[in-house]
Each structure stands twice: as C-alpha cells, then as structure tokens.
Amino acid sequence: MSRLVIVSNRVADPGKAAAGGLAVAVKESLQQTGGLWFGWSGKIREETPDSADHGDVKLEAVGNVQLATIDLSQQDYDAYYLGYANGVLWPVFHYRLDLANFDVQFAAGYRRVNRLFAHKLLPLLRPDDVIWIHDYHLIPLAAELRAMGCGNRIGFFLHVPVPPPLIMAAIPEHEWLMRSLFAYDLVGFQSEADVTHFARYVESEAGAECLSDGSLRAFNRTLRVGAYPIGIDVDEFTKLANARDGVDMFLRMREEYSRRRLLLGVDRLDYSKGLPQRVHAFRELLATYPENRGSATLIQIASPSREDVGAYDDLRRQMDSLCGEINGDYGELDWMPVRYIHRNVARKRLPGLYRASRVALVTPLRDGMNLVAKEFIAAQDPADPGMLVLSRFAGAAEHLKEALLVNPYDTQGTAHAIQRALTMSLDERVNRHAALMSRIRQFDVHWWSSGFLAALEHAGLREDAGCAA
Template sequence: MSRLVVISNRIADPRKTASGGLAVALGQALEASGGMWFGWSGKVVEDGTPGEGDLHVQTAGKVQLATVDLSREDHDSYYLGYSNGVLWPVFHYRLDLADFDSGYIAGYRRVNQMFANKLKGLLRPDDIIWVHDYHLIPLAAELRAMGCQQRMGFFLHIPLPPPLMLAAVPEHDWLMRSLFAYDLVGFQSEADVSHFARYVNTETPADILGEHEFRAFGKTLRARAFPIGIDVDEFIGLGEGRESQEMFGQMREEYSRRRLLLGVERLDYSKGLPQRLKAFRQLLQAYPENLGSATLIQIAAPSRESVDAYAALRQELESLCGAINGNYGELDWMPVRYIHRNVARKRLPGLYRAAAVALVTPLRDGMNLVAKEFIAAQDPDDPGVLVLSRFAGAAEQMKDALLVNPYDTTRTAETMQRALQMPREERQRRHQALLKGIREQDVHWWRESFLAALAAVPEA
C-alpha cells in the first residue's frame, strides 16, 4: 500500500478531536498507510535566514508529523504578504483589498522551494502526495524540478475567481502553470471548475481533452469538483456531549421568550457580516412583530486583527450593532448580541440546536462547513431553518436551504421572516433532504473520492 503524504500550511494532530473533522478524516487515511503530514510549524524565528528553517519530525500514532520553522521575512512575505494579502482577497473577489507588492511573490516562491527541499528527503518513490490550499500552489512544480515523480494531487479549499479577475494577480500565468505539475486538481464547486476551464482556454491556451481533462505545457491535468463535507456522525456525537448539552440548556433558558437567529464565523470581509446586520435591521423595520422577540447572536471570532481591512471591519460591525441596539432595544431585550471571540467546538452543536434560524450569508466562500454543521446539530422533529448565500460553494449541494443574495438587503430580510414563520412540516422536509445530502457527501466521501480519482490517473 502506498503511503499518503499530506502537505498543508498548518498541520494538526489527527488523534485530537479538537483539531476538527478534516484532521480526523485525513488522519484515518494517514494512519492506514503509515503516512506523513508536512507543513509549517507555526513558529516564526525572528533572526532566521530567509529560505532556511529547522525541520522537526515527530510521530503521532502511526503518522509522522514533519514541520518547518519560518524566518520573520519568509512569514511576512509568504504567509501575510502573498498568501493572505494577495491570493486570499483576489480569490474572494476583492481586488480592492489586495496588496500587489511585487516583493511578496519572491518570498512565496522561496518558501515553497524550501518546503520542497525539506520534503524531498523524506519522500519514498511510491508515495501519494496530496497538497492543500492556496499557500502551496507551486509546491508540485518545485518537487518536479527536483526530480520527484510521485503522483501528486492538489485541493483548493477557497474559491477560484473568474479568469479576468484571476488575471489581475501579478504573474498569474506562472501561478496557474504551476497547477499543471499536479496530476489532479480538486475544487470545491462546479463553478470553480468552470472558472478554471475558462482560464486555461483563454489565457494559456490549453487543449481541452474532455470535460475534466486539459493538456498544456506538455502535461495532462485532470480537474474536478470534490465538495468537502463534515463528519456528520462525529458532529452529532459532539452534540450529545456534556458541554454541548449545557450550552443548549443555557440558551433555551435565557432565550425562552425569544426566537434566535445565529451567525458563526471568523471576522473576515468575505463573510458578509455588515450586509447581514443591515438585513436584520431591515427585518425589524419591515416586520415589527419581531420587535422584542427576534434576537440575532453574531459570533465573529478574531482573525488577522493587525491587518487594516480587518480592523476597519470590526469597527464597522461594532458601530452597526450599537446603532441597532440603540434604535430598537428595550430594557429587557437587545436585538443583537455580538461576540468577538471563539466558541469552543464542543459547545457549538448546542448553540446551533438552540437557534431557529442560521444565517450563513458570505459574499463569497469556497464551501462553508457551518451550514453543514448546523443541519447535523438540529432536532429532526423541530429543526431550525438554514438561510444560505447563493455565493457559498455549499449552495450547489444544499438547495433545500433558503438561498439568498446577501447584497440584496430587502430580499434577505424577507427570507429571514419566511424562515422565522416556516411551518414545522416544511422545516422537517427541508432538514431531512439537507441531512441526507450532507451524509452522502461527507468528509470521508470527499477524501475517498479524491484519492480514488488520483489513483486512477494513468502513469505518465
């Protein structure tokens, strides 16, 4: 059996459930093959030399965990600069927030070269290599240049923008050419695959050999959608735990006279948080029966707070929440509860279950697993309603949610009202269909489908 080697910017110990469903799912495959997980250690060496970093190898059960330190210069250019200052905003359709500093790309290349150098000595000839996300797009090209011939797959966890937007990235042609060093590239949605096909057809150009097969630069690449899921049973089990049950009980007791609407995400400009608050304000204006009754709990966990765009977003949210509460609140009722901190994963299922409506309304998202976690956490006899942005990758699968355009404040408010008033029979029907879908295409299906497709790629 070939060994699986997973490479991502950050790694997690797959034995720890707090790491989340992805780590658990990858961990099962890694354990089965005696595999290795490779990535950045999370450590920044202030006086380190760019392009150099100490390698650390440890074992976690049958899995090898290999990590590399980054110098301050490498961290700031590769991680903060190019990955999160250029690729993240552009891939989320926010050209206005991208920092196209030409120096960042040099650090991005340098760190990918260093990772390839450190990794090469750990690889075996028959390894199957699975690289994850936008931080590491050129890693396979660097490994190929060093003579590595193993099967290599890549999965992009965030959206891929349309060709003209992608073409705004400096040296986008080099970046996308790097993908042809992989044997298989996976995307979250069919929309992403379509954007990739249009890009390689207009910008490369590539020969399109079939629906999911492209040839350019002397290489044949297969590209398909593999929408990521959650471990449904693991999350349901989490909901039966003490901390989740306590959270559910606390919410039900405190809000016994209220209908809860809930948003849970990182504080990020891609999540559509100001638009969501404005739609909730419109709900209170247009449907006054919700005054004193509907409460929005918005959890926005801290994220990249040193970046100006995030600091400005936090200020805007706090201002909006204050204005809504000031204009509509009563002594015994505040319409918005804004919480700027993390909620422990073990408590989340109880919070989801207490909500009548989940608002998952990003402006752009690769998938969005909160939507799937919310469905898994519900009581099938009296489930809550999912209001989901049509611009989340999850919308392709979760058509029984109430789909909205988060830019349309009035229509989103109307949909919130519809969700709050939805009869139990309709809620049950929609929940049953949504639960069936997330079970059929869960995180294990995602892993097995991708690895099976990679194994099926003909030998070069």
C-alpha cells in the first residue's frame, strides 16, 4: 500500500486539537492512513553565516504519522508568506484586487520557498508515495518536484475560491502560476463554480482543450480536475457537543441568556468574512424590527488572524467602532446588542455555543467552503434546531440549499433573512435541519479524503514514475 505524504504551509500536531479547516481535515486524513506530513514549523530561523542550506528537516513521530518540518528565514517569511501568499494570492482569490500588493520581490520569494520545500521534501520520498499538496501557498510545488525528477502521483487541493478569469489575469505572473498546476495529476476545488472558473481561465488564456471525461489538455499535459467539497467529521463533532465542555458551555449560555435569543458569528478576523456588513445587517434588524431590541443578542467571535498585515489592523479598528456604536445607540443597562470577542475560543467549547444559538450568521463576502456552517448544523438539537443564515458566496452554499441564503452586500435583505430565521416555525426548522444534516453526513471529511485520493489513484502514474532523490 502506498504511503500518503501530505504537504501544507504549516504542520500541526495530529494529537492536538486543530482550529483551522485545513488542519482539521488533514489531521483526519492522516489519522486514517498514517504517513508523512511535511511543511513549515511556524518558526523563524535565525540567520547565521553557515545557514545557506536553510537548516535541517526536523522529524518527529506522532502515532502513525511522521511530522517533517523546516524553519523559514525572516526574509523568506516576509516575501513568501506575508508578501505573496497573503499579500497577492489571498486578496486576488477573494476578489479584492484593491488590497493586493504586486511587488516583484514577493513573487521571487514565493518561488524560492517552493523550491526550498521541494529540495527538502525530495530526499524523504519513496518511489510509491502518493503526494497530496494543499492550498495557495504551494501552487508551484509539483512543478519544482517534477524538475528535480519526481514522478510520483501528486494531487493538489485548493481550499480557497477560484476567481473569474479576468480577476485571475490581474496577477502579473498568472500564466506561470496557472501553468504550474498542470504539473499535478489531479487538482481539486471546493465547488463546481471554482472548477468552471479554472476551466474558463485555461481555455481563454492557454487555449486548453476540455476532454470528454472533463480533463483539461494544455502545455502538453492532461490534467484531471474536479469539485471535492470539504466536510467535517459529523460524528466526532456531535460527540464534542455531548462531551462535558460542550454541555457545560451550552448550559452556561442558556442560563446567562435565558431571556435572550442568541445570534452567533464565529470567524477569523479577515476582510473576506464580511464582518462589517454583518454588523450593519444586525443594526438594520434592530431598526426595522424593533421587537428584537432587548431580546436579540449578537455574539461575534473574531479570532486573531495575520495581525502583521496592515489591512487586518484597519478591520479590527472598524469592528471596534461599529460594535461600540450599536451598543451605544441601542444598549440598555440590562442588555447589550453585540458581544464582540477578539480572541480564540477553544474548539471543544464551540459546539455548546452553537447549540445555544437560535441563529448562526455565516455571511462571508467570498469563501472557499466555510466549515463553521457545517459545524453549526452538526451541533444542533434535532428536536429544536437553530437556523443557519448563509452567504450565497460561500462554497458551502452549493450543497446547503435549505439554509437561508443571503447576499451579504444587501444589508436590508440580510436583516429580513435574520428576522425570518428568528420567527421560523419549529416544524420548518426541524425539516430544514434534517435535510442539512443529511447533506453534511453525505459529504463529510471521510468522503472528501477518500474521494480525492481515489480519483488521484485513477489519475495514473506518469511515464517517469518513481522519485529520484
């Protein structure tokens, strides 16, 4: 049986709770099969005169998983991670060209670190390894490995959305970037919309041919592509909801807010999440439907994220101001409309918070998938479930049709949807939740992992199979 090799920007200990969607999903995949997880340690290496080799790979065994990590220099971190991955690719892939910084030094650093990853990974590979590379940080990694003689099966999964062709073409190096994806055997996306955007791009920009089986032919390579919407481990999350921490959180919130109806948002503090628009919609709810004053409370958790990027400082100040204004304008001595929390909440406590909430607001401006939507569904009491208000611009909206889908740019429309969620009959909530629960069970994290890896297995070995270390 082939060994699974996972490569991602960051490596997390599989034995510990993982907060991010990518880390949770990768952890689930590796715990099923075992294998190697390679990536950045999260540490910045101190520069010394003899550090030209970029340091050694650190190996650590955790159960049936071997972790392999490298440190980055401050220069590489600034150019590859802050500069290109999060200063160019993240904003462009989320349609925010106004926030992108197309500095050529960032592109050079991005290529350099991907070459470094390939150089350090190659000696660890076995000829029959199956390699699964994750996300926008490492798009050109397969091309670097191929250039070094690696012929293993290599798959890639993009966790963020794919923008339309004209937005993608705003990246100065877009031809090179997209061409490098053809070094993979299989590229997976979160949604059918993402597959369509990518296919339209390579057809218009590279003259790609769409074959009868859905594969794309360009650059003398045939690439298989597909939508593999990422899911959660529903049973595991349900167990968290019924565990002590989850139950304690539920009981505490139910007691503290016994006279209130809770609306909940759980996000990273990121401009793609639509947090200011959500707060404006909640304000519109209070203005248009005054019966919610004194009875509806929005708890907005905004976990710290990339705080060394300037746009995030601006967003934090904006959120502080907006939440303060609503509380000042509408708050009473015994009721504050918004509880804004800028820190992490332990994952084991989240299910109890979800279950205590009447409405979840998952309203990103653009999102690859958004697993909070699925976690909220899994945590609900099926006899009296809360309602999900979901942005149509989240990848999750393709499958979660029974949620109340909204346009987060439409403040009044979102407020009306929140009011509908708050006043929805029990029968309708139960029926909608049952359909949503069935959907997240069908497309859970095990379906995602096994489906992608099975497709990669059938993508076929290259003629130069085997990896020359």
